[in-house]
Amino acid sequence: MKQKKIILIKDTYISRMLFVLAATAVFGAILRPQVFPTLGTAEAVMRQSAEYGLLALGVAVCMMSGGIDLSAVYLANLSSIILGIFLKNQWGGQGAAGSVICAGILIAVITGILGGILNGFLIGKMKLPAMLATLGSGQLFMGISLVITKGKALNGVPSVLNGFANTNILGVPALFLLFAASGAILHIIMTYTRFGQEIFLVGTNIKAAVFSGLNEVKITIRTYVISGILAALSGIVILSRNSSAKADFGTSYVLLTILIAVLGGTDPDGGSGSVAAVAVAAVVMQIISSLFNMFGAAINTFYRNIVWGILLVATLIINHYFNRRKRI
Numbered sequence: 001m002k003q004k005k006i007i008l009i010k011d012t013y014i015s016r017m018l019f020v021l022a023a024t025a026v027f028g029a030i031l032r033p034q035v036f037p038t039l040g041t042a043e044a045v046m047r048q049s050a051e052y053g054l055l056a057l058g059v060a061v062c063m064m065s066g067g068i069d070l071s072a073v074y075l076a077n078l079s080s081i082i083l084g085i086f087l088k089n090q091w092g093g094q095g096a097a098g099s100v101i102c103a104g105i106l107i108a109v110i111t112g113i114l115g116g117i118l119n120g121f122l123i124g125k126m127k128l129p130a131m132l133a134t135l136g137s138g139q140l141f142m143g144i145s146l147v148i149t150k151g152k153a154l155n156g157v158p159s160v161l162n163g164f165a166n167t168n169i170l171g172v173p174a175l176f177l178l179f180a181a182s183g184a185i186l187h188i189i190m191t192y193t194r195f196g197q198e199i200f201l202v203g204t205n206i207k208a209a210v211f212s213g214l215n216e217v218k219i220t221i222r223t224y225v226i227s228g229i230l231a232a233l234s235g236i237v238i239l240s241r242n243s244s245a246k247a248d249f250g251t252s253y254v255l256l257t258i259l260i261a262v263l264g265g266t267d268p269d270g271g272s273g274s275v276a277a278v279a280v281a282a283v284v285m286q287i288i289s290s291l292f293n294m295f296g297a298a299i300n301t302f303y304r305n306i307v308w309g310i311l312l313v314a315t316l317i318i319n320h321y322f323n324r325r326k327r328i
Contacts (some may be wrong), residue, residue, distance in 0.1 A: 116228025
């Protein structure tokens with residue numbers, strides 16, 4: 001039987017994204033020399049990049065497997081709402097004990113796992129297209145959130161959870177450390193474990209992966225469970241940062257997470273990508289977003305969607321060009 005040669009692509013995504021990060025930081029310092037190159041700005045960028053950075057990591061892993069997760073934002077919102085309701089019912093939103101906080105976080109993570117299992121089942125077992133399956137499940141998650149909250153924002157989270165969002169460890173925001181730790185664990189999984197290589201194989205050629213004896217359904221479900229867990233962690237971050245949760249919070253994150261994943265070099269067709277580069281891309285996007293905020297009324301916020309769209313299309317073209325040249 002003829003063996004198919006797997007086409008590999010040299011990993012230049014990390015160095016490319018680090019260059020983009022440095023260039024973006026220098027550009028920001030030139031445009032806003034009095035406010036951008038400060039410790040306060042750096043701290044704000046790290047803290048704010050955590051919530052959609054976690055989402056982008058999950059979306060990127062799904063894309064590496066040849067799929068996509070459009071439901072991550074809505075699953076994050078559902079997890080944050082369930083966590084907030086649990087804490088409010090237990091302690092009225094004030095001074096919750098550590099054990100209750102841990103129990104609530106566990107419930108939120110379980111919510112993310114169940115959402116990931118649903119997505120993986122629909123895609124892996126039912127063979128539904130990933131885009132349509134996660135689009136539908138995303139509406140399901142948002143609908144459940146709307147029913148639970150009756151369309152209102154959930155406020156009054158415990159002070160301990162809110163304090164976590166403002167905590168620094170050795171000068172680094174705790175939220176960013178959570179994001180970095182999640183990225184590091186995911187990088188190890190994708191780079192050094194058999195499961196990570198199986199995800200890439202499924203994304204490269206699913207038929208060849210099945211013929212080689214891989215369990216496509218099992219791999220797909222596990223992949224989307226990872227995305228669900230990261231979505232739940234993002235929901236926890238959202239609740240702690242904003243002291244509230246809402247069913248339709250961060251709807252623009254759907255496009256933004258895809259942009260971050262692609263900017264980090266993830267192939268939309270599956271089979272290649274770099275977790276570390278995606279993590280750096282999340283920081284780059286937050287720097288750009290912060291620059292928009294620094295210009296204030298001078299730049300209409302509605303232009304952001306135009307910029308994100310242009311960046312997404314341009315990144316797709318550039319990555320496609322580099323991938324074609326660096327195939328061996």
